[in-house]
Amino acid sequence: MTYMWALYAREVKRFQKIWMDTVFSPIVSTILFLSVFGIVAGGQEIGGLPYVLFIYVGLLSMNIVNSSFSNPAFALVIGKNTGTIVDLQLAPLRPWSIGVAYALAALTRALLTIGLAVLVTGWFIPELGINNPFLLLLAFSLTALEFGMLGVTFGMWAKGFESLTFMTTFVMQPMIFLAGVFYPIANLPAPWDTVSAFNPLHHNINLLRYAVTGYSDGNPMISLVVVAALAALVFVAMHLSTKKKMRAL
Amino acid sequence: MLPLLVSQVSKTFHPSKRPVVEALKTVSIKIEQGKIHGLLGPNGAGKSTLIGMLSGMLLPDTGKIEIFGLDIVSDTLEAKKLIGVVPQEVTYEMAFTVREVLHYFSGMHGVPSHERNARIEAVLTDLDLLDKIDERAKHLSGGMKRRLMIAKALIHKPKFLILDEPTAGVDVALRQKIWQLVRRLNQEGMTILFTTHYLEEAEQLCDEITLINHGQVVREGNLKDMQTEFAQNSIHFELFDINVPHLAEVKSIGVEFEYPLTDLGPDMHALTSHYTGNIKSIKSGAASLETIFLELTR
Numbered sequence: 001m002t003y004m005w006a007l008y009a010r011e012v013k014r015f016q017k018i019w020m021d022t023v024f025s026p027i028v029s030t031i032l033f034l035s036v037f038g039i040v041a042g043g044q045e046i047g048g049l050p051y052v053l054f055i056y057v058g059l060l061s062m063n064i065v066n067s068s069f070s071n072p073a074f075a076l077v078i079g080k081n082t083g084t085i086v087d088l089q090l091a092p093l094r095p096w097s098i099g100v101a102y103a104l105a106a107l108t109r110a111l112l113t114i115g116l117a118v119l120v121t122g123w124f125i126p127e128l129g130i131n132n133p134f135l136l137l138l139a140f141s142l143t144a145l146e147f148g149m150l151g152v153t154f155g156m157w158a159k160g161f162e163s164l165t166f167m168t169t170f171v172m173q174p175m176i177f178l179a180g181v182f183y184p185i186a187n188l189p190a191p192w193d194t195v196s197a198f199n200p201l202h203h204n205i206n207l208l209r210y211a212v213t214g215y216s217d218g219n220p221m222i223s224l225v226v227v228a229a230l231a232a233l234v235f236v237a238m239h240l241s242t243k244k245k246m247r248a249l
Numbered sequence: 250m251l252p253l254l255v256s257q258v259s260k261t262f263h264p265s266k267r268p269v270v271e272a273l274k275t276v277s278i279k280i281e282q283g284k285i286h287g288l289l290g291p292n293g294a295g296k297s298t299l300i301g302m303l304s305g306m307l308l309p310d311t312g313k314i315e316i317f318g319l320d321i322v323s324d325t326l327e328a329k330k331l332i333g334v335v336p337q338e339v340t341y342e343m344a345f346t347v348r349e350v351l352h353y354f355s356g357m358h359g360v361p362s363h364e365r366n367a368r369i370e371a372v373l374t375d376l377d378l379l380d381k382i383d384e385r386a387k388h389l390s391g392g393m394k395r396r397l398m399i400a401k402a403l404i405h406k407p408k409f410l411i412l413d414e415p416t417a418g419v420d421v422a423l424r425q426k427i428w429q430l431v432r433r434l435n436q437e438g439m440t441i442l443f444t445t446h447y448l449e450e451a452e453q454l455c456d457e458i459t460l461i462n463h464g465q466v467v468r469e470g471n472l473k474d475m476q477t478e479f480a481q482n483s484i485h486f487e488l489f490d491i492n493v494p495h496l497a498e499v500k501s502i503g504v505e506f507e508y509p510l511t512d513l514g515p516d517m518h519a520l521t522s523h524y525t526g527n528i529k530s531i532k533s534g535a536a537s538l539e540t541i542f543l544e545l546t547r
């Protein structure tokens with residue numbers, strides 16, 4: 001494991017060292033959300049799908065997005081504050097490979113968190129199955145990498161924790177809430193249904209939900225194309241940001 | 250192939266809402282294979298800015314930097330593999346142990362997994378840090394953290410080592426040890442560039458020095474030549490009491506005074522008779538680096 005793989009291994013080690021924060025707390029929050037919504041919604045259905053299953057997949061998807069974004073973003077900002085960011089500047093690594101190493105670590109963390117979460121909470125949802133395992137793996141990886149690379153991009157530009165908190169509170173959270181985690185976007189009053197349809201995150205959640213349950217808000221193949229295109233776009237943004245910032249910090 | 254060739258490099262910073270800083274103005278430096286080169290200059294002279302550019306962390310505005318013939322801007326990856334850098338700022342490792350820091354950092358420089366443990370132990374032995382190998386890096390003392398930074402720079406066996414104030418905040422005994430290590434690495438063929446504010450350190454170690462001030466090279470070359478040049482035309486002396494009437498030709502330089510030398514015998518006589526009983530030391534030999542430094546950066 002040399003060059004970018006050593007960086008990947010380092011970043012995996014980093015979140016393992018603080019696993020209470022990185023792995024355990026998302027599981028707890030999923031359980032809390034699930035118990036509240038499970039009680040409120042008990043027995044309702046959406047397009048033939050039990051509401052609790054609808055929301056379960058939504059919550060797990062939200063977790064993938066959140067943890068993939070924050071893992072690299074916070075690691076980089078911490079690096080800027082502690083000075084260890086110079087390790088990235090000194091290493092003979094291409095800008096894109098720095099970002100990919102961080103994004104793969106984010107994917108690893110998401111797989112571990114979600115795997116554990118399903119292990120702990122899956123048996124509350126008897127209807128849980130996998131509609132399309134291959135698509136699930138693809139959608140999962142694309143989503144985690146897309147938001148992992150977005151986290152790298154923001155981590156590169158962020159001056160401190162304030163700008164990251166701003167980003168999560170004012171951009172990520174509203175995007176998540178308008179992405180159809182808790183309800184189908186068709187149920188939203190105008191103009192929020194239209195806004196949601198243009199929310200890129202909606203397609204990640206929709207695709208993941210389709211892969212798991214077979215239920216989709218609109219054509220799942222459109223969601224797949226949007227997710228893949230966005231991942232490619234974020235890759236370019238990540239590479240350019242890393243190239244610029246690693247030579248000017 | 251020269252380990253380092255810097256030609257006409259300049260760098261200006263544009264901090265937001267503050268005046269621009271011309272940190273370096275067309276600086277050129279050449280370092281030959283196997284030399285220990287000292288980069289000296291007062292605070293803010295531009296030393297770290299230059300080192301940032303040599304190590305590929307900063308882009309020069311103009312000019313060209315070559316490491317063993319490789320352009321640091323266009324051949325960054327290959328050039329970076331050949332250099333080891335100790336940055337001036339000590340970094341703070343939140344989570345990792347000394348072993349982990351070195352394990353991952355060496356991996357990022359291409360050291361294969363199976364070689365890492367042996368290398369880590371060897372380099373920590375050299376730096377007298379082996380007993381701290383499984384300690385959390387953030388729990389090390391300041392001097393130990395500095396040594397860990399040196400270990401990181403050496404772990405991939407670079408051919409050219411760049412040290413930005415490696416002995417700042419390090420105690421006397423350890424400083425000697427670092428000097429010994431630098432000398433040994435140099436004898437083994439490593440070319441070394443370092444900055445320091447301890448001038449006796451530069452005097453001890455360097456084959457050549459480059460003195461920069463306000464972003465410009467004010468003097469470069471062999472230390473011996475510089476010393477004889479400065480010694481040729483002056484006498485340097487120290488006084489017990491400096492608040493006395495001085496001869497018109499006497500200039501004060503730091504703790505020392507300087508008197509223009511024309512003819513040694515009469516000059517000495519003039520000084521000793523004027524400052525009777527007040528002269529602590531006097532020499533017409535080589536000027537100390539300190540004197541040269543103060544003279545040139547005035």
Ligand SMILES: Nc1ncnc2c1ncn2[C@@H]1O[C@H](COP(=O)(O)OP(=O)(O)OP(=O)(O)O)[C@@H](O)[C@H]1O
Pocket residue numbers: 249262263264270271272290291292293294295296297298299337
């Ligand atoms: N990122 C930056 N933004 C703005 N100004 C900078 C930046 N880095 C350095 N400078 C300025 O450039 C000048 C040279 O700084 P530099 O750190 O290279 O000095 P130095 O010779 O290493 O000094 P010291 O001996 O104190 O380490 C200083 O005026 C400094 O304030």
Ligand SMILES: [Mg+2]
Pocket residue numbers: 296297298337413
């Ligand atoms: Mg400096």
